[in-house]
Amino acid sequence: MNLRQLGSSGIEVSEISLGSWLTYSGGVQREQAEACVKAAFEAGINFIDTANVYGRGAAESLLGDVLSGYERSSYVLATKVFFPMSDTDMGLSKAQIHKQIDASLERLRTDYVDLYQCHRYDSSTPLEETMQALSEVVQAGKARHIGFSEWPVEPVEASLELPGVERWVSSQPQYSMLWRAPEAQVIPLCEREGISQIVWSPLGQGVLTGKYSPGEQPPADTRAASESMSGFIDRLMDDRVLEAVQRLKPVAEGAGLSMAQLALAWVLRQPNVASAIVGASRPEQVHANASASGITLDEQTLAAIDAALGDVIVR
Numbered sequence: 048m049n050l051r052q053l054g055s056s057g058i059e060v061s062e063i064s065l066g067s068w069l070t071y072s073g074g075v076q077r078e079q080a081e082a083c084v085k086a087a088f089e090a091g092i093n094f095i096d097t098a099n100v101y102g103r104g105a106a107e108s109l110l111g112d113v114l115s116g117y118e119r120s121s122y123v124l125a126t127k128v129f130f131p132m133s134d135t136d137m138g139l140s141k142a143q144i145h146k147q148i149d150a151s152l153e154r155l156r157t158d159y160v161d162l163y164q165c166h167r168y169d170s171s172t173p174l175e176e177t178m179q180a181l182s183e184v185v186q187a188g189k190a191r192h193i194g195f196s197e198w199p200v201e202p203v204e205a206s207l208e209l210p211g212v213e214r215w216v217s218s219q220p221q222y223s224m225l226w227r228a229p230e231a232q233v234i235p236l237c238e239r240e241g242i243s244q245i246v247w248s249p250l251g252q253g254v255l256t257g258k259y260s261p262g263e264q265p266p267a268d269t270r271a272a273s274e275s276m277s278g279f280i281d282r283l284m285d286d287r288v289l290e291a292v293q294r295l296k297p298v299a300e301g302a303g304l305s306m307a308q309l310a311l312a313w314v315l316r317q318p319n320v321a322s323a324i325v326g327a328s329r330p331e332q333v334h335a336n337a338s339a340s341g342i343t344l345d346e347q348t349l350a351a352i353d354a355a356l357g358d359v360i361v362r
């Protein structure tokens with residue numbers, strides 16, 4: 048497993064990391080989740096991403112339980128704050144940031160997270176207040192570094208102008224062969240500022256593995272067929288998208304790769320990406336995905352990917 052620098056943090060993270068969104072917030076059985084974390088360590092994955100809102104604390108609690116069996120310094124742990132935890136607890140005010148980091152640390156059973164991320168931008172809180180509170184969290188030793196996820200570039204730029212506050216080390220956008228929106232503004236800004244991307248849904252929630260056929264019901268035991276996990280996959284389950292993904296199969300075959308390897312090597316071709324955060328419902332998937340680390344795609348393969356996907360790519 049190759050490691051990459053996480054922005055200016057000095058932390059090295061594995062090119063493939065393990066997320067916990069729909070899966071370990073209750074979507075997969077506890078034993079499976081535990082087996083996936085074990086598989087991640089076996090495969091050299093050292094970076095685990097979660098959020099307070101995933102199952103309203105459930106994913107953090109599960110990870111806290113499972114990770115208590117591992118040496119704390121052997122993994123890099125990231126969590127997030129912003130989305131509602133109750134009718135009144137939400138956003139990025141000073142009070143919320145302090146309250147939510149303490150609650151996350153308790154669930155995660157640790158004194159600190161390596162990365163504390165703002166899950167979205169909170170336009171109802173002054174930016175200065177948010178940045179000051181995040182800086183206090185770092186000063187208190189509760190987080191080593193800070194990151195943002197899916198912020199518009201304007202507040203990111205404004206935050207970088209503020210004196211005396213922590214600087215971001217990471218940005219967490221959706222990024223995949225199908226969803227390239229960060230290439231327009233976010234990646235160029237972050238490249239200039241020493242901020243890395245740690246990207247979510249690099250497999251398009253599993254769609255880019257090619258397991259969904261256009262015009263057919265999704266196979267059982269997949270996210271698209273799951274009652275509890277299919278809520279966000281609709282846009283990708285469009286027949287035009289699924290047909291385009293089927294056209295990637297000969298491209299992957301020609302390159303001697305699995306579809307998952309092709310998709311993950313594609314996001315990792317971008318040097319500003321430090322890690323591809325994959326979800327996994329089974330330990331075999333963790334190993335299959337980890338094997339994408341270190342794969343380089345040649346120009347011919349990259350061009351064939353663009354030709355196969357055509358106008359279903361979102362830029």
Ligand SMILES: NC(=O)c1ccc[n+]([C@@H]2O[C@H](COP(=O)([O-])OP(=O)(O)OC[C@H]3O[C@@H](n4cnc5c(N)ncnc54)[C@H](OP(=O)(O)O)[C@@H]3O)[C@@H](O)[C@H]2O)c1
Nearest residue numbers: 066067068247248249250251252253269270325326327332
């Ligand atoms: N910052 C944000 O706003 C945000 C938003 C979303 C996610 N995230 C983070 O990013 C992480 C990853 O997101 P994601 O789960 O959507 O990522 P993904 O890696 O694109 O999709 C993961 C899903 O694809 C399927 N899969 C994975 N590997 C496979 C393989 N080798 N072969 C076949 N199917 C495979 C599994 O679902 P099935 O087996 O059930 O089909 C798995 O749960 C999340 O866990 C979370 O930590 C962040």
